[in-house]
Amino acid sequence: MAARVWVLRRIPVAKSILSPFFSKEGIPMASVRGWLMASLIGAAAVVGGAAAWAQSRSLWLFHGQSTVVTGYFYQGENIWAQCDRDCFDVDLVLYDASGQVLATDELLDDFPIVQAPYEGNFAVKVIMASCLHPRGCAVIVDSDYSF
Structure with missing residues (x-):
C-alpha cells in the first residue's frame, strides 16, 4: 500500500x-x-x-453532376450539404416517396438546407451547381439526426 x-x-x-x-x-x-x-x-x-x-453521406461530384441519396427523417429535421473549398454552389431537392418535390434550396451558396415536412422516407437530390476543380469536389450530406 x-x-x-x-x-x-x-x-x-x-x-x-x-x-x-x-x-x-x-x-x-x-x-x-x-x-x-x-x-x-x-x-x-x-x-x-x-x-x-448515424451516417453522413460523403460524395464526389463534378461540375453539373447530381446524385440522389435516401433516408428516413423526422418532421422538422434539417437536411443539409456542405462542399469543399473548390465548390461555391451546391443545391438540394427533397422528394417524397412518390417523387413529388417537397422542398428545395437552390440559392447560390455552398451550404444548402431543406427540412422534412413530416416523418418518413425521403430522397434527396444533391446537385453540384458549381465546382471549380476539373477532378470534382467533395460533398457531405447530413441531417440533424444523421441518415
Whole structure:
C-alpha cells in the first residue's frame, strides 16, 4: 500500500491518470480491470449501435453532376450539404416517396438546407451547381439526426 501512495504522490502523470481509481489516501476504490472492461463494453455498444443509424453521406461530384441519396427523417429535421473549398454552389431537392418535390434550396451558396415536412422516407437530390476543380469536389450530406 505504501508503494502505491508513493507512486501517486511522486509521479504527477501517474497521479492524474490513476487518481479516479484511488482515494486521497491511496486506497483502491475500484478494480482497474473492471473499469476498463466496463468502458470497453460501453464503447462497443455505442459504436455498434451508432454504425447502424448515424451516417453522413460523403460524395464526389463534378461540375453539373447530381446524385440522389435516401433516408428516413423526422418532421422538422434539417437536411443539409456542405462542399469543399473548390465548390461555391451546391443545391438540394427533397422528394417524397412518390417523387413529388417537397422542398428545395437552390440559392447560390455552398451550404444548402431543406427540412422534412413530416416523418418518413425521403430522397434527396444533391446537385453540384458549381465546382471549380476539373477532378470534382467533395460533398457531405447530413441531417440533424444523421441518415
